[in-house]
Amino acid sequence: MRNFFLFLIIGFFAFAEASCQENYVKENYDKTTYQIPMRDGVKLYTVVYSPKDTSQDYPIMMQRTCYSVRPYEEGKYKRSLGPNPYMMKEGYIFVYQDVRGRWMSEGEFDNMRPHVPGNDPKNKNDIDESSDTYDTIEWLLKNLKNHNGKVGQWGISYPGFYTAAALPEAHPALVASSPQAPIGDFFFDDFHHMGATLQSYLMAYPVFGHQTEEPTTQSWYNDKWNKLRERGGMNDSYTFNMNIGPLSTVTDSIYPDNFFWNDVATHPNYDEFWQKRAIINHLDNVDHAVMTVGGWFDAEDLYGPLNIYKNVEQRNPNNPNNMIVMGPWSHGDWSRERGKQMVNHIHFGDSISDFYQQNIEKPFFDYHLKGKSNPNLPEAYMFDTGKKEWKQFAQWPPRDGKITLGFQENGKLVINPKSTSQAQFSYISDPNKPVPFRSEIKPVTFTPRAYMTDDQRHASFRPDVLTFKTDILDEDLTLSGEILAKLDVILKGINDADFIVKLIDVYPTNMENGEHTPDHISLAGYQQLVRAETFRGRFRNNFAQPEAFKEGQEEEVNFPLQDILHTFKKGHRVMIQIHSTWFPYIDRNPQKYVENIFEAKQEDFTTGTIIIKGSSTVEIGENDGIEQKLPQTKM
Template sequence: MKLIKFPGLLLLAFLFTFSGFSQDSEEYQVAENYTKQEVDIAMRDGTKLHTTIYSPKDTSKKYPIIMQRTPYSSRPYGEGQLRSKIGPNEYLMKEGNIIVYQDVRGRWMSEGVYDNMRAYIPNKKGKQFDEASDTYDSIDWLIKNIKNNNGKVGTWGISYPGFYAVYSLLDAHPALKAVSPQAGISDFFFDDFHHNGAYLLSYWRATSIFGYEKSTPSDTAWYKMPELNSEDQYQFFLDNGPLSNLDKYYKEDNVFWQQLKDHPNYDEFWKSRGILQHLKNVKPAVMTVGGLFDAEDLYGPFHEYQSIEKSGDNYNTLVYGPWSHGDWARKSPRQAIGNVYFGDNISEDYQKNIETKFFNHFLKGSGSKDSGLPEAYMYDTGNREWDEYAAWPPKEAKTKKYFLGADQKLEDKATDAEVTFVSDPKKPVPYSEDIKMVFTPRKYMTDDQRFAARRPDVLVFETEVLQEDLTLVGPIEAALKVATTGTAADWVVKVIDVYPADAPDYEETQEYLKMGNYHMMVRSDVIRGRFRNSFEKPEPFEANKKTDVSFELQDVNHTFKKGHKLQIQVQSTWFPLIDLNPQTYVPNIFKAKAEDFKKQTHTVYGDSFIKVSVLNEK
């Protein structure tokens, strides 16, 4: 094991993605326009949280405070050391706001013990604390001690800082007026480290960042990352075998690895750390932001928005663009995910005309519900244009079912088809053709799926060539009727846009590919079959018995253009995005042994269907 300093690999993963925006904007000197102050703010239990404050040098007027609480460091530390860019975007930075960064409890220069997705405590008494009280106490101090503030506070953050932004809504300080959770985690059983109970092996290396605790403030990284000595993640994980063999990389001192192993089911440990159930009677204005191709936190933003929408009558809006994790905070002239191009200057348009407008309206303007922004601002990833909706999902959408028929066809009605395939844990279906070792996967969300369609252990069902545009909006439900010769199985469903044969290549298209007949993945997800009836109480399959397996794929806003085809793929392995299922039932897959992994035959029946919401079908 070796100590990895924060700059380098993690600089790209966290500093740009989570802490702000890209560094390619026109020259603007923070040091010439802002003063920096570092303070340690005492919480109600006496623990001090390290906080960095950037205040405009122009003191002729009052400014709102915009704060980010982060586990990824409020650096740079030390007098005279300033960030080159601050705030959610360059427009808010240049026009003048008080920008605050804070190391959360137990991370970097803050005191205390870190708790991964610390559980919320309702009705706290005395010195009881959680992230809500830490946020409240911090805002209270900032309002009372920072000169030239106008008494209004906003919070924002991407990914884990997005989780802390969501948390600021609980027991919110009266001064908190505007909150923008962006790609916020909401529940680790459905975001990041699990999808519907399936463990995301592809995030295994990130365990090092969250798993090692520290007892004193530190301005350098204290966590360790394993040396893998491989550039082929598929082969690396296949050679290592069962999850239990990975214990040699993470010992008992990695608290999060132990938690993952000890809590394979959706028990109280995970439930208590979820935040959705607490989003009630929200008062501040909220703008939830996400990427339609965010491989890490797609579940959270959609469900946070819906939970807040049900909870009260505060201002609540949703923005989803053609982005991967954190792309909206960058300023790429061409927005692309992997091989697929979506348009020009999309992130800059968002920063200038949506994000800045939101914060200015609620922190500097009237703060009325008439913000000038729609209820839902969603990018159509097929038409390549923004859509504005009065509700999400759109109320005018109509439900349609596509049944998984024989001869690779999607049918309008159920059939008596039975399609089988052999799932072999020794030769799992890759999630990507790329041969590399990635820290967290992203590009695969729009990857070409032809390589999978041509495998015998991937079932393909598709429409004829579309004669009219077909727009799918909102969540997609997979309702499978299946059987297996074993007692355990995972089920993966992918929704794919098949391009016409004459589709032109993009600048971003990999050299070995062509966009003609490109199988673009639009949406995909997995369920660990043992959780088909309950995430709390797993159960085996009865061998060779037809069984219902239903789960939700996250929302889309995608037009399948005339001349394209809608395709559905069904498979059982997706490696090493998710770990391998032994396909024989064991109580805890983290403790499965090599002999538990067996080749099995799976069957998908013709009354299986995919339920979608269609916006423009005649």
């Protein structure tokens, strides 16, 4: 009952705050709508909120989105404007635009529309997200009043991609950009992870896989979930997805008319379809200020912010204004201040989003767009998720050495082993009894998030999961930078497999619950997931050209986990888990090699033995260019 009344109180204050902000927008901003023509004649629906105070000029802050610029009704206003309320009250001209083929804009929607390198503003045939942004800015500068000639842009998730996509061939007036939780490459982010498909994203496909017949203010995909919902049993995501069977079921009877699902299903490899949609390959000649933002526990887009920042840095060495911010957030949580910052069961502190908004985001835009005092922000503003505090770095990843984790008998994990272990570790992997990715039974969701800090004890007890842990640490151990898993593997009875590697913080057995720990959770002995990644083994040599394993033959499987900044405290342990199914977060690899897993039959799902040799390691820190150790793709 106490929790019920607390929920009502929180809901009341949240509603009251939203209402106050909406009143603030109405009282201080004028709303105007436009249909802005692009170079090919397509018109994009654009909403402009201009300050009522016209005694001064303002910078333009723009967000382009596929998720609607609602409210569309005349006299209706957004509840808040801009990246955060502090900027709304500071005073900017805020611009929101529906991208091509979405909501009230004309044209055809294209998921991660390919970039056209060197796009000329005079070319009316080749359009991309950068050219649409360019044309929009050009129109705004000519038609809006009371602007100071400077433009900034921001966006979270898909709007973060649109922000990143406008970095190359940018309009000269675009002086500050903040891609936040941006998609960098669709084969490694969001719907895929290192070649594996996220089956847990099935609910998301209707949003992206259907075209509108004409501009509309109403959702056109609401009924596209029906065939998924009709299957029933959605309160248990694991059982629900097992009952679907092979992914061919989705193609045949759930999403037969979903063009995005069919794009994914017919392009199982990293072919030209995916490569040309990777914006990270086009981030050249970026000469304005860029602040990329992400969350260490962002289940949707962790690859994107890290790799967009790194690519801008590497491709534009003379740009002094490229920085990255990574906090203890789930997807987009930096834009919301809830008081306490929780990810699943773990509390990371209070008012962390508010600190970011006031001390990082607002000063960044104020300096570059308004000419306010230089906040002297660091190259990398990063949150240590173990110490639970902010740290600043002059470069990312930091160059502070490498730590190697090695595997030895009896489940022992050794820090910087002096010699290579000759041991071998094996488990039987059965795709018909996959390892669950959650410690609790959870319903089907739009996209999963909470698992990113979940307790891994449910997995460490399974015979198909290899578990290694260090002795109790007698001093703090900080792991920072890039992570590379280097596995030496042998397959028996199968010729394909996935590999999941998880880095885990094991709490002391006498750990006490915190003030915000959920009642049903005990932190004593909690095995908190810190970082994990999955890798589809068929891509070990080339993401574009998969190949079967040779049964009984030792092969190398090297792949990166995403970056980390985490201090394992004195009294804790470091744990590594290795296994080959992780369901239904990723789809099931049949383990019998088939050309296209989306076309696999039930009889293809095969049980086999996987051997991990003791020569395998996990390296954290300086890896002499981790991208050079990734499987190379050659078209």
